[in-house]
Amino acid sequence: MKEKQKPQLDCGVDGINIMFATNYELEQDIYHFTRNECNKKIEYATLKKIKATNEQIEYALYVNLPKILRNTNIQPYSVLDCTKYARVYQSLFDQLTQLFGMNIPELIVTGIECSFSYTLADKELLKPTGVLEGKEQQNMRRMR
Numbered sequence: 033m034k035e036k037q038k039p040q041l042d043c044g045v046d047g048i049n050i051m052f053a054t055n056y057e058l059e060q061d062i063y064h065f066t067r068n069e070c071n072k073k074i075e076y077a078t079l080k081k082i083k084a085t086n087e088q089i090e091y092a093l094y095v096n097l098p099k100i101l102r103n104t105n106i107q108p109y110s111v112l113d114c115t116k117y118a119r120v121y122q123s124l125f126d127q128l129t130q131l132f133g134m135n136i137p138e139l140i141v142t143g144i145e146c147s148f149s150y151t152l153a154d155k156e157l158l159k160p161t162g163v164l165e166g167k168e169q170q171n172m173r174r175m176r
Contacts, residue, residue, distance in 0.1 A: 040151040044108025049143035050093040051082075056132055057089045065095075065127045069103060076100045077127070093139070095124065108147040 065077035076099035082090040097109035128136050
């Protein structure tokens with residue numbers, strides 16, 4: 033008999049949305065922030081030009097926090113990852129400094145994308161009701 037696992041709730045942050053305005057206009061409208069790991073480029077953020085007025089250019093920055101630390105975002109950025117905040121900050125600071133020099137404007141977080149996953153203790157609860165599978169279905173055909 034299979035041993036049932038304990039139900040588990042995983043929650044964390046997948047991404048953050050940041051807006052800022054500056055008088056410094058970049059050459060491109062879209063930039064992708066990447067890092068290299070095991071000869072593989074991992075994109076962890078996207079910077080987009082939103083609009084330009086006479087004096088200011090508005091930008092939106094989406095940051096996928098788990099991808100700064102890991103290859104995927106399957107496991108969300110959690111409380112345990114907060115110990116790695118300096119690494120996250122440094123990655124963003126380095127990329128923004130390359131684009132804006134030392135004139136990095138004030139960044140305002142406008143949204144947070146959260147992730148919640150619940151692992152059930154009994155996988156049987158995931159099976160649709162009224163649906164027969166495999167041998168049960170074959171036996172029903174024979175009985176007709």
